[in-house]
Amino acid sequence: MAAMRVKRxxxxxxxxxxxxxxxxxxxxxxxxxxxxxLKPTVSIIGVGRLGSALALALQACGYSIEAIAARRLxxxxxxxxxxxxxxxxxxxxxxxEQFPLTDLTFITxxxxxxxxxxxxxxxxxAPIASGQTALHMSGALSSxxxxxxxxxxxxxxxxHPLISVSDSVRGAKSLRQAFYCVEGERxxxxxxxxxxxxxxAQSFTIGAEHKTLYHAAAVMASGHLVALFDAASGMLAQCGxxxxxxxxxxxxxxxSTIDNLSTHEPAHALTGSFARADVETIRRxxxxxxxxxxxxxxxNALEIYILLGARSLQLAQRNGASRAALKEISNALEEATRSxxxxxxxxxxxxx
Ligand SMILES: NC(=O)c1ccc[n+]([C@@H]2O[C@H](COP(=O)([O-])OP(=O)(O)OC[C@H]3O[C@@H](n4cnc5c(N)ncnc54)[C@H](OP(=O)(O)O)[C@@H]3O)[C@@H](O)[C@H]2O)c1
Numbered sequence: 001m002a003a004m005r006v007k008r009x010x011x012x013x014x015x016x017x018x019x020x021x022x023x024x025x026x027x028x029x030x031x032x033x034x035x036x037x038l039k040p041t042v043s044i045i046g047v048g049r050l051g052s053a054l055a056l057a058l059q060a061c062g063y064s065i066e067a068i069a070a071r072r073l074x075x076x077x078x079x080x081x082x083x084x085x086x087x088x089x090x091x092x093x094x095x096x097e098q099f100p101l102t103d104l105t106f107i108t109x110x111x112x113x114x115x116x117x118x119x120x121x122x123x124x125x126a127p128i129a130s131g132q133t134a135l136h137m138s139g140a141l142s143s144x145x146x147x148x149x150x151x152x153x154x155x156x157x158x159x160h161p162l163i164s165v166s167d168s169v170r171g172a173k174s175l176r177q178a179f180y181c182v183e184g185e186r187x188x189x190x191x192x193x194x195x196x197x198x199x200x201a202q203s204f205t206i207g208a209e210h211k212t213l214y215h216a217a218a219v220m221a222s223g224h225l226v227a228l229f230d231a232a233s234g235m236l237a238q239c240g241x242x243x244x245x246x247x248x249x250x251x252x253x254x255x256s257t258i259d260n261l262s263t264h265e266p267a268h269a270l271t272g273s274f275a276r277a278d279v280e281t282i283r284r285x286x287x288x289x290x291x292x293x294x295x296x297x298x299x300n301a302l303e304i305y306i307l308l309g310a311r312s313l314q315l316a317q318r319n320g321a322s323r324a325a326l327k328e329i330s331n332a333l334e335e336a337t338r339s340x341x342x343x344x345x346x347x348x349x350x351x352x
Pocket of ligand 1: 049051069072073075076113117164166
């Protein structure tokens with residue numbers, strides 16, 4: 001199908017828009033008077049947690065949000081209501097053939113549907129000159145997933161914010177303070193970096209081949225931190241606190257740990273029993289966790305404690321803790337692992 005060109009804010013391509021804003025961010029000078037520089041036009045497919053926050057953040061920086069789409073029209077309409085002015089095109093995924101061609105196209109749907117949507121969009125666009133950029137914001141996938149769009153003339157890149165976004169308004173604020181991992185084709189990367197600079201944020205680059213490992217690191221630092229917090233809350237609930245109270249009393253502890261991490265490297269930020277190499281205390285922890293592991297809620301708490309304990313031992317060693325005490329702790333962790341496995345075998349044998 002022929003390329004669909006729609007009302008554009010300017011005749012110049014995305015690249016030239018971006019070049020003009022690069023000279024004077026937000027403004028450009030013309031014969032003695034300062035006029036507002038034109039920012040690129042934007043369309044966003046997928047306006048859930050991240051896409052709607054992105055729309056708000058871009059709009060606040062002067063970008064023109066021309067079109068948004070969600071799987072369900074009602075969800076696209078809900079996202080449109082928080083934008084001022086609202087986009088001219090508000091569509092469901094079933095109407096992507098009506099999606100306009102804009103300077104920047106973001107695909108911010110769940111990771112698994114990005115390649116399908118890229119192919120769907122590309123099928124509608126006849127080979128175009130150049131200047132349009134397509135971006136996705138997945139941490140796990142490289143820009144290669146947008147290849148069908150590159151084949152019809154888009155410049156492609158991935159732009160991943162190292163931030164957790166759960167609602168649009170707070171998310172828009174967080175997006176302006178995030179670090180962004182950018183990877184892809186030269187023109188698209190330059191355009192992505194321009195957005196990051198407009199946000200007042202910072203970017204860095206990794207090779208496309210490292211994206212999966214990079215993303216696993218992000219999951220460890222964010223999602224797994226939440227899972228760890230949940231396990232600790234479950235342990236306090238076992239001590240008689242309500243889940244809500246458990247979360248409340250643990251939060252300042254977590255916050256102070258994050259504060260320590262922001263000023264010290266991990267070996268120095270580590271406090272507590274492993275940093276002090278308190279052998280007997282750690283033995284008692286292991287016993288208490290083995291006993292608590294009978295409850296479904298705490299089944300894997302002992303396993304988590306042992307695994308992260310082994311990592312803490314490395315940090316404590318780097319920080320100069322007693323080698324003999326660390327060796328005793330290491331033995332206690334190994335012993336606990338063995339009993340846990342034997343217990344697991346006995347249980348599965350019992351089920352046969
Ligand atoms: N949230 C974060 O913290 C975060 C952080 C960094 C990167 N990311 C990345 O951002 C992307 C989106 O994540 P999210 O958390 O914002 O997901 P989300 O909240 O689930 O939102 C997904 C959006 O995509 C729409 N969608 C789903 N399938 C679609 C299709 N086939 N066609 C068109 N639209 C479709 C959904 O529409 P409906 O609402 O109608 O279902 C929804 O608007 C992912 O690539 C993710 O890796 C997210």
